[in-house]
Amino acid sequence: MDDRNASRGFDAVTGELSPVTVVCGHYGVGKTSLSVSLAIDAAAAGWEVALSDLDVVNPYFRSSDCASVLREAGVRLIEPVYARSNVDGPSVTNETAGAVEWARTGGSGGADGPRRLLLIDAGGDDAGATVLGRFSAGIASGDYRLLYVVNRNRGFEHTPEEAVAFLREIEQASHLAAGGVVGNTHLKQDTSASTVEEGIPFAAEAARLAGVPLSFVTIPRPCLERCADRDCSRIRQTLQGVPLYDMGVYVRAPWE
Numbered sequence: 001m002d003d004r005n006a007s008r009g010f011d012a013v014t015g016e017l018s019p020v021t022v023v024c025g026h027y028g029v030g031k032t033s034l035s036v037s038l039a040i041d042a043a044a045a046g047w048e049v050a051l052s053d054l055d056v057v058n059p060y061f062r063s064s065d066c067a068s069v070l071r072e073a074g075v076r077l078i079e080p081v082y083a084r085s086n087v088d089g090p091s092v093t094n095e096t097a098g099a100v101e102w103a104r105t106g107g108s109g110g111a112d113g114p115r116r117l118l119l120i121d122a123g124g125d126d127a128g129a130t131v132l133g134r135f136s137a138g139i140a141s142g143d144y145r146l147l148y149v150v151n152r153n154r155g156f157e158h159t160p161e162e163a164v165a166f167l168r169e170i171e172q173a174s175h176l177a178a179g180g181v182v183g184n185t186h187l188k189q190d191t192s193a194s195t196v197e198e199g200i201p202f203a204a205e206a207a208r209l210a211g212v213p214l215s216f217v218t219i220p221r222p223c224l225e226r227c228a229d230r231d232c233s234r235i236r237q238t239l240q241g242v243p244l245y246d247m248g249v250y251v252r253a254p255w256e
Helices: 010-016 031-044 063-072 095-103 126-133 136-140 160-174 193-210 221-225 229-239
Strands: 020-025 048-054 076-078 116-122 145-150 180-183 214-220 244-247
Touching: 010 031, 010 214, 010 244, 020 031, 020 126, 020 160, 031 048, 031 063, 031 116, 031 145, 031 244, 048 095, 048 126, 063 076, 076 095, 095 116, 095 136, 116 126, 126 160, 145 160, 145 193, 160 193, 180 193, 193 214, 193 221, 193 229, 214 221, 221 244, 229 244
Parallel strands: 020 116, 020 145, 048 076, 048 116, 145 180, 180 214, 214 244
Antiparallel strands: none
16 A cells, blocks of 8 residues: 555544634644645545634734635635735724624535534734633633644744743633644754654654643645655554654745
8 A cells, every 4th residue: 555645635634623723723733734734634525614813913824815725626615804905903803703603503514514624824923812702702702722732943942841831821821722733843844754763753742741732633635646655654653653744835924
């Protein structure tokens, strides 16, 4: 069997998603890239999908910057006011609160209707998480999953202990609890199989310290496509059954 096809893709991670799924993490870990990729893949799988951009902190990497590709994929995008303008301080609307209830009234994907998914791309620090806290009562009133994204190659998180300390700040500011860690170690276009493999122990230890499961690990789709079978096999062995998600690359910096 081709190891590139083992335990990967959107189907492998659907069990880690709740109708309301919050994606958070420090600056540059790739939470927006993950949110956009999951939204597009879920829509392609026949789900009804909404993506709420609550990142009002970082002006360079926002889900709203992928508005055209998201809408072409059939994803409903909830943007901050002035998200794609020259105004320095975009503000959120109450549309996210309604989307929380919308997501929870979906079907199971069978005869009772398509599954619904609300992905919330939260801000990259405790100030951004405070914005998320505005909707925390509604989110916490039902089924939700907060996924905390870590990236071993980001300078803000030198150790798993530092990553978990930052997670605790997010939890306190947002009034929500993490349900899983996502390993998203990458070097953008220079990501290799070794990059992904070397990031797995970091993510696993962060999850252990946080007291939550390692939900899945990502590999950029272009990296997987050029990955030799022996390298993919080595990644799978290191994962020890944790799903590997081949993530689409849609988010790019303005200077790229």
